[in-house]
Amino acid sequence: MSARVLLIGMGGLGCPVASILAQRGPSAPPLALTLLDDDVVDGTNLHRQTLYSPRDVGALKVERAAARLSEFAAASRTSIELHPVCKRLTPDNARDLVASHDLVIEGADNLPTKFLTADAAALERTPVVHAGVVRWSGWVKAVVPGRGACMRCVFEDLPADRVETCADAGVVGALVGVMGALAGGLAIRLLRGEVAAADAITRVDALAGKARTSRVRARASCALCGVVPSITDVALARYAPVCAGA
């Protein structure tokens, strides 16, 4: 039976991740990939969202991505089912969406969606790969429930102040591709059962020319995966402002 992967966000991170999964080649196991995003292609996306071209501006990202990925899969003889879903991840649908997949890859462009994904994945005991990137910096982390640190072990909660996003701070397009490739690699390792992929966080500073992988451990006091977790649902108020979109 095909592994079922949910890819949240078909933007800068989602595009390279999906490209990797759709071009694993004929010897790779079959995969069912759900592409989740409710956004349309914008001209400002094109420098980093590599599945889209100028003629796609205005079209739904998930539909254009699915079309392009089908071409990649056919050319590389990769067995993959593509399921474009034009929705955003919300507290109302997060747990159901996660529960119907074996692995989640999160490439959202905002922290509320990242934390919502982390919480839903932990509550549904589903592995997840997280990634984030802005300006010249990025990070990527795999999470396997019950093994090592979850996202809240590392970044405990949403900041009260606004955090930079690509839209307002900008991002180096090529770096997004690098982080997406790292996320794709972690996803493939998890699909192979290599749970040790969850033992570290990798950070890249492209301006300084440095990449670092640091071991991270689960915190006993973590509100999500600790000894006495206080997060037992995905209540809307926890992710205010409401998720801006995957």
Next chain:
Amino acid sequence: MAILVRIPTPLRTLTGGKDEVHAEGADVRAVIDDLEKQYPGLKDRICDEKGVRRFVNVFLNEEEDIRFVDGLETALKTGDSLQIVPAIAGG
């Protein structure tokens, strides 16, 4: 003792663009206080009244999250380095 501190991109506006700075201190708290003297406003981006801000991580020598050592009281020695790692949202 002088401790090397690696500054993440979002905080470099406060350090004049520097990605690495040095600060004096025998523990993490003292180093952050010294950073504040050199680069006013930096401490508030890293710490709140309860300690290190919830969406920020501080690593010791690239490897150890200080929360698993002694938090802000984590002792430092010559040659140690600190890395400030905030949550990054974009994608």
